[in-house]
Amino acid sequence: MSAVEVVFERRGAGAPLVLLHGIGHHWAAWSPVLDRLAEAHDVIAVDLPGFGRSPVPAAGLPADMPGLVAAVVELFAALGLDRPHVAGNSLGGAIALELAAAGAVSSATALSPAGFCTPRELRWALTVLTLHRNAARLPEPVLRSLFGNPALRTLALGMILARPNRMALTEALADARALREARAFRAVARAGRGYAFAGAPTVPVTVAWGTRDRILPYRQAALARTRLPGARHLDLTGCGHVPMHDDPELVASVILDTTGARAA
Secondary structure (H helix, E strand, O other): OOOOOOOEEEEOOOEEEEEEOOOOOOHHHHHHHHHHHHOOEEEEEEOOOOOOOOOOOOOOOOOOHHHHHHHHHHHHHHOOOOOOEEEEEOHHHHHHHHHHHOOOOOEEEEEOOOOOOOHHHHHHHHHHHHHHHHHOOOOHHHHHHHHHOHHHHHHHHOOOOOOHHHOOHHHHHHHHHHHHOOOOHHHHHHHOOOOOOOOOOOOOEEEEEEOOOOOOOOOHHHHHHHHOOOOEEEEEOOOOOOHHHHOHHHHHHHHHHHHOOOOO
């Protein structure tokens, strides 16, 4: 745990790479790609403030996106990181892009990032995630039975993953627990209702979107292309909103291409 009270998992060696999860998630969202990325980087996967095992800051949660970005920059300083590479998913993808626009990172990979949806689409995404959070409050034995049945697991997780049966039972239970216990969920959701990305990064940026994303649908990638004409834009074919589980090798390759590790 750092001086800014953020829990993280750290593996590997090389140029630092910070991984940022989505709303209601935790650092373990990156587990399928951690070891692959750690072959080329000093990888730090964090629990954002108020999510996972990271506590709510004593001064309170950041009130808006600039506050979230400032908290991550503070984490960089606490860990002695000078403009690390960064990759993020959903909320984490938006933070990654904002960090790139601020010149605080060496590169940014954004997987289905927030910030490119209409108000109606954002309400849809938050409604679906809130319903999942409510369902995560079911007793653990019920969740274990639900996730242990392939057909029911597809029904329960099909809005988030395109290939739910690639997720281990223990991972599904851990994700449900993280969503249920996400102390910052409501505050961050409320703060993000009017958010739209409008920055202009000058570092290498990749925006990659799951073609089967049902939370922030793939059509939003078109707006991202318009707002970020200088970025590399990729389709994650057959992937859902959390592509790290749907196609770990593809996601790892996209991130390593962005950081330049695959070209080294």
